[in-house]
Amino acid sequence: MSLSSPEEPLISTLRVFLTYEVKAPDLKVTADSAMLAEGKRLATMVCNQCHMAASGKLEGQEMLDLPAAFGKAWSANITRDEKYGTGRYTDGELAYLIRTGIKRDGNYAPPWMPKFPHLSDYDLHSVIAYLRSDAPELAPVAKAQPPCQPSFLAKFLSYVAFKPLPYPTAPITAPPATDKVAFGKYIATSKVECYGCHSPSFETQNIMEPEKTPGYFSGGNAMPNKEGEIILTRNLTPDKTTGIGNWTEEQFIKALRFGQRDGKPALRYPMVPYAAMTDEEASAVWAYLQTIPSISHDVDAIQSK
Numbered sequence: 001m002s003l004s005s006p007e008e009p010l011i012s013t014l015r016v017f018l019t020y021e022v023k024a025p026d027l028k029v030t031a032d033s034a035m036l037a038e039g040k041r042l043a044t045m046v047c048n049q050c051h052m053a054a055s056g057k058l059e060g061q062e063m064l065d066l067p068a069a070f071g072k073a074w075s076a077n078i079t080r081d082e083k084y085g086t087g088r089y090t091d092g093e094l095a096y097l098i099r100t101g102i103k104r105d106g107n108y109a110p111p112w113m114p115k116f117p118h119l120s121d122y123d124l125h126s127v128i129a130y131l132r133s134d135a136p137e138l139a140p141v142a143k144a145q146p147p148c149q150p151s152f153l154a155k156f157l158s159y160v161a162f163k164p165l166p167y168p169t170a171p172i173t174a175p176p177a178t179d180k181v182a183f184g185k186y187i188a189t190s191k192v193e194c195y196g197c198h199s200p201s202f203e204t205q206n207i208m209e210p211e212k213t214p215g216y217f218s219g220g221n222a223m224p225n226k227e228g229e230i231i232l233t234r235n236l237t238p239d240k241t242t243g244i245g246n247w248t249e250e251q252f253i254k255a256l257r258f259g260q261r262d263g264k265p266a267l268r269y270p271m272v273p274y275a276a277m278t279d280e281e282a283s284a285v286w287a288y289l290q291t292i293p294s295i296s297h298d299v300d301a302i303q304s305k
């Protein structure tokens with residue numbers, strides 16, 4: 001889409017993002033130490049990459065890796081601060097935001113704050129409990145990040161593609177680790193949401209029914225790194241030539257957890273290795289990926305164009 005001048009005047013007539021009614025559930029999370037540890041681990045895998053500043057605190061930062069077409073954005077301060085951080089939120093409001101994308105002020109969090117509609121209640125509660133904890137990275141920081149400056153494209157997409165999600169009406173439980181393929185699917189689609197980055201485009205991502213996403217797991221989603229260089233996500237379907245059909249499980253687990261392939265660094269930003277993931281989880285993701293349809297999609301061919 002062209003972002004040039006003819007469309008510019010519309011920016012002032014479109015509100016930044018629509019506002020919505022907040023129907024936060026009545027929730028008070030209580031957590032034991034195991035749950036708290038799980039919340040911290042989850043945040044390490046799915047929140048900190050965006051929210052942790054160079055200071056080591058979860059005070060938010062400018063997102064330099066946002067495609068230029070989306071405008072400028074800052075991740076929020078999610079320390080416990082009662083004025084600028086999550087200290088303002090009730091547990092129910094946090095749950096509502098993380099699932100639907102609607103913030104406590106009724107504003108829709110822009111597309112680049114991921115939503116977790118399929119996360120199990122246990123995992124959701126664990127991350128909320130962690131955000132309330134006295135972990136040093138969450139100690140209050142009295143600092144507001146600047147408001148995001150979404151471009152016309154980002155605003156436009158928030159009208160047509162990136163809509164708030166419904167809050168689930170029934171409890172959500174994760175499959176047990178013993179149900180390996182289902183457990184791997186849960187990690188790849190609901191807990192870490194690998195498929196979002198690893199399908200061709202966020203614009204066509206089917207967040208309510210991940211497996212219906214066009215080109216599911218076939219890669220090619222273009223992401224700038226912090227230097228503005230474009231990195232394409234890889235095809236993780238079992239296709240033998242363009243996917244991971246010729247990989248071994250061991251190679252996959254090493255790449256995923258440690259960013260190593262045959263002893264050499266294998267993953268460029270924004271694919272940050274999941275060191276906090278267990279071997280059991282990585283093995284389950286591998287097992288699940290063996291079951292999805294093969295798609296021939298040569299990411300290298302697109303990259304070299």
Ligand code: HEC
Binds near residue numbers: 043063103110
């Ligand atoms: C890809 C980057 C990214 C990831 C990953 C991410 N966030 Fe965010 N988050 C953002 C951005 C950007 C905003 C600011 C949205 C805005 O301007 O309204 C935000 C906003 C928030 C807010 C709203 C704060 C406020 O001021 O109202 C909370 C709470 C939050 N994130 C928590 C989380 C949690 C918990 C996770 C992990 C489960 C997470 N985020 C993962 C980018 C991210």
Ligand code: HEC
Binds near residue numbers: 193
């Ligand atoms: C923020 C987006 C993002 C998320 C989330 C993400 N990836 Fe990636 N992934 C990438 C990018 C970009 C690359 C390409 C890196 C490169 O070319 O060096 C990549 C590369 C890979 C590779 C290397 C494949 C190859 O052919 O070399 C594997 C394996 C992988 N990802 C698995 C996963 C799994 C499993 C998950 C979820 C647990 C996941 N990724 C989540 C962006 C992401």
